[in-house]
Amino acid sequence: MKVSERAQHLSIWCTLIMMFTFGWVLWGLLYMLPPPMATLSEVEVAAFYRANAFDIRLGAMIASWISAFGVPFAVVIAIQLARLEKQDSPEGAPVWSLLAFAGGILMTMFLVFPPIVWGTAAFTAERAPQLTTILHELGTLTLVTTDQFFIFQMIPIAIVSLRVKHDEYSAFPRWLGYFTLWAALVFEVGALAFMFKSGPFSWNGIMVFWAPLIVYGSWVTVTCVVILKALARQAGMSSAA
Numbered sequence: 001m002k003v004s005e006r007a008q009h010l011s012i013w014c015t016l017i018m019m020f021t022f023g024w025v026l027w028g029l030l031y032m033l034p035p036p037m038a039t040l041s042e043v044e045v046a047a048f049y050r051a052n053a054f055d056i057r058l059g060a061m062i063a064s065w066i067s068a069f070g071v072p073f074a075v076v077i078a079i080q081l082a083r084l085e086k087q088d089s090p091e092g093a094p095v096w097s098l099l100a101f102a103g104g105i106l107m108t109m110f111l112v113f114p115p116i117v118w119g120t121a122a123f124t125a126e127r128a129p130q131l132t133t134i135l136h137e138l139g140t141l142t143l144v145t146t147d148q149f150f151i152f153q154m155i156p157i158a159i160v161s162l163r164v165k166h167d168e169y170s171a172f173p174r175w176l177g178y179f180t181l182w183a184a185l186v187f188e189v190g191a192l193a194f195m196f197k198s199g200p201f202s203w204n205g206i207m208v209f210w211a212p213l214i215v216y217g218s219w220v221t222v223t224c225v226v227i228l229k230a231l232a233r234q235a236g237m238s239s240a241a
Helices: 003-028 042-051 053-066 070-088 095-123 129-145 150-163 174-194 206-240
Strands: none
Touching (some): 042 053, 053 095, 070 206, 095 129
């Protein structure tokens, strides 16, 4: 296996390990899986952060190390997309690969930022409840409503998967393109959390929180597995050559 293939293989495994660890931290330390109801009063929000201050600060610390798992994921996706784009159009620039890379890097910011804000809310849990509530709302809404950059990683994957000619070493079969397109549409519902404090479109509702969470985790996992299998085939091709 070439150095590039080994590096991509390691990056994908890092993505999977960090993503599942982030999910555990979100549930077990930050207590945001799901988030507390948006209808809580300022006093109740402040009490939540006082009661869980140590755990939330510890969760924020761990999340500071692992929440940017989208970065190695975006790099490998861009490399694999560029491989197909170059085969399809050797003289052209890999526009879709660059767009997917940019979208993947930017969307990582919105996984990094919420734990920082929650950790800040718990850092001085004795402050005025109004201030703690502002931080809590900022962190939670940032997590569930920031769909702006996801689409710029997913749409290029869907386009290349569905339109570019593939070979047996491709990491993006057509079915993955359809799956990615569907996942992108599910994510776009998140912004509705600005409009509802209860029900399926609230920040802990099934349409805004649970559906995107499950679909995102499934999409990253499936995409990583498909890429790992493609890297194994590509390594076999390199060995044969």
